Amino acid sequence: MKQTILSILDLTSEEISTIIRNAIKLKDERKQGISHRHLEGKTLGMIFEKSSTRTRISFEVGMYELGGSAVYLNPKDMQLDRGEAVQDTARVLSRYLSSVMIRAHTHTSIQAFSAASSIPVINGLSDKEHPCQILADLMTLQERFGTLSGIRVAWIGDGNNVCNSLILSTIRTGMKVSVSVPPGYEPDAECVRRAEEDGYVTFHATPEEAVAGADAIYTDTWISMGDEDERAERMVAFESYRLDEPLLKLASKDAIALHCLPAHRGSEITDAVIDGPQSAVWDQAENRLHAQKALLIALFGLEEKIR
Numbered sequence: 001m002k003q004t005i006l007s008i009l010d011l012t013s014e015e016i017s018t019i020i021r022n023a024i025k026l027k028d029e030r031k032q033g034i035s036h037r038h039l040e041g042k043t044l045g046m047i048f049e050k051s052s053t054r055t056r057i058s059f060e061v062g063m064y065e066l067g068g069s070a071v072y073l074n075p076k077d078m079q080l081d082r083g084e085a086v087q088d089t090a091r092v093l094s095r096y097l098s099s100v101m102i103r104a105h106t107h108t109s110i111q112a113f114s115a116a117s118s119i120p121v122i123n124g125l126s127d128k129e130h131p132c133q134i135l136a137d138l139m140t141l142q143e144r145f146g147t148l149s150g151i152r153v154a155w156i157g158d159g160n161n162v163c164n165s166l167i168l169s170t171i172r173t174g175m176k177v178s179v180s181v182p183p184g185y186e187p188d189a190e191c192v193r194r195a196e197e198d199g200y201v202t203f204h205a206t207p208e209e210a211v212a213g214a215d216a217i218y219t220d221t222w223i224s225m226g227d228e229d230e231r232a233e234r235m236v237a238f239e240s241y242r243l244d245e246p247l248l249k250l251a252s253k254d255a256i257a258l259h260c261l262p263a264h265r266g267s268e269i270t271d272a273v274i275d276g277p278q279s280a281v282w283d284q285a286e287n288r289l290h291a292q293k294a295l296l297i298a299l300f301g302l303e304e305k306i307r
């Protein structure tokens with residue numbers, strides 16, 4: 001298994017299936033009060049250049065529950081902020097820690113860190129991808145539909161980091177993604193090229209067209225971290241890309257609504273949808289914990305402990 005999970009494509013189809021299976025098992029056992037200490041003695045450093053609720057807490061609790069420890073690292077408090085090279089930081093942290101998770105402004109800085117490090121490195125969100133989010137989403141879809149192959153997810157709104165990882169995941173899962181985004185807000189061109197070549201992604205002029213008959217509708221904020229200066233023009237561009245009840249009605253009868261959170265209620269998603277009976281949003285958020293525990297166990301080569 002690769003020791004660097006910067007993209008959802010850094011996991012094979014088999015690895016994704018195993019992680020989801022193990023995550024579902026860990027979730028079930030946790031509900032029964034069964035705990036494990038598979039990561040006893042392991043540490044995870046967590047570098048956050050941007051805010052986080054779910055990623056930070058799910059990784060921290062996940063390490064704790066598995067008998068390991070997580071260390072929260074704010075770059076502003078580190079010598080990184082005073083100019084110490086990313087590569088030097090990576091070399092030193094590799095001497096202390098067993099693994100690192102990084103949420104960074106630029107994907108290239110996570111790549112630079114991982115190139116110089118000798119321990120597993122996980123992308124906890126970059127401007128390009130959010131692979132841990134998509135692992136939890138795939139788990140949620142698998143729980144709801146019993147399979148990923150052949151199901152169709154519509155993506156509505158901004159062609160951002162989460163959208164990039166979602167369309168790339170079609171290469172590994174056989175899932176289909178239909179996208180509707182305003183002109184100028186398309187997903188990353190290289191991700192689209194790869195998904196079109198080896199996965200399954202289609203583009204649609206309107207949200208209504210993209211969601212017709214879909215098994216799930218997924219949306220995310222119109223203003224990702226780092227896009228705040230574009231707020232005014234984005235609010236105008238995305239106005240007709242809201243996930244509301246009339247849009248949800250166009251999807252399949254049993255369709256679910258997805259959002260990676262944090263949500264901006266009334267903008268990209270309405271209260272009625274996020275709080276409604278078809279919302280799978282809270283399961284998605286919970287599944288971050290289980291999917292990341294299974295990912296960490298896999299990265300440390302300890303999967304046989306789960307069987």
Ligand code: CP
Binds near residue numbers: 051
């Ligand atoms: N979905 C997600 O990554 O949430 P946080 O930004 O709160 O970590």
Ligand code: NVA
Binds near residue numbers: 162
């Ligand atoms: N696209 C959002 C995801 C937040 C979890 C962002 O990058 O801010």
